[in-house]
Amino acid sequence: MIEAFVLVVVRPGSEEKVYNALAKEGKIKEIYRVYGEYDIILRVEVENIHELDKFHDEVLRRVSNIEVTETLIASSFRG
Template identity: 65%
Template sequence: MMEAFILIIVKPGNEDLVYEKLKDVPQVKEIYKVYGEYDIIIRVEVNDIKELDKFHDEVLRKINEIEMTETLIASSYGS
C-alpha cells in the first residue's frame, strides 16, 4: 500500500465543488480545506505508483476546477 498527500490549488470559489467531486472517490481517505498557497489537501491510498498515475489521469485531471496539484509520496522513518 502506498500513501500520498496531494496539495491542490482550485479556481477561486470552486472549493466546495471540488470537494463534492472527490469525497466519494475510493482512493481519497481524507480531504482538508486549508489556508495559504493551497486550497485543499487530500490523503490518498493506492497500491502502487501505477495506480497513483491512474488516479491523477482519470480523477484529478478530469476536474476542470483544479488549477494545479503537487503530490507528496509518503515515506516512513526507520525500518
Template identity: 40%
Template sequence: MITGYILIAVAPGMEDAVYAQLKKIPEIKQIKSVFGEYDIIATIDSKNIKELSKIIVKKIRPIEGVITTGTLISME
C-alpha cells in the same frame, strides 16, 4: 503500500464544488481544506506509484475548478 498527499489548487469560488467531487472518489481516504498556495489536500493509499498516478491524472485533475496538483509520497 504508499500514501500520497495530493495538494490541489482550485479556481476561486470553486472550492466547495471541487471538495464535493473529491468526496465521490472512493480511493481518497481524507480531504482537508487548507490555506496557502494550495486549497485542498487529499490523502490516497495505493499499492504503488503507477496506481496513484492513474487516480490523480484520470480522476482528480479532470475535475472542473482544479488548476494544478502537487504530490507528496510517503512510503512505508
C-alpha cells in the same frame, strides 16, 4: 501500499464544488479544505505507483476547476 498527500489549488470560488467532487472518490482517505497557498489537501492510498498515475489521470485531471496539484509520496522514518 503507497500513501500520498496531494496539495490542490483550485479556481477561486470553486472550492466547495471541487471538494464535493473529490469526496466521492474511494482512493481518497481524507480530504481537508485548508488556508494558505493550497486550497485542499488529500490523503490518498493506492496499491502501487501505476495506480497513483491512474488516479492522477482518471480522477484529478477530470475534475474541472483544479488548477494545480503537487503530489508528495509519504515515506516512513525507521531508526
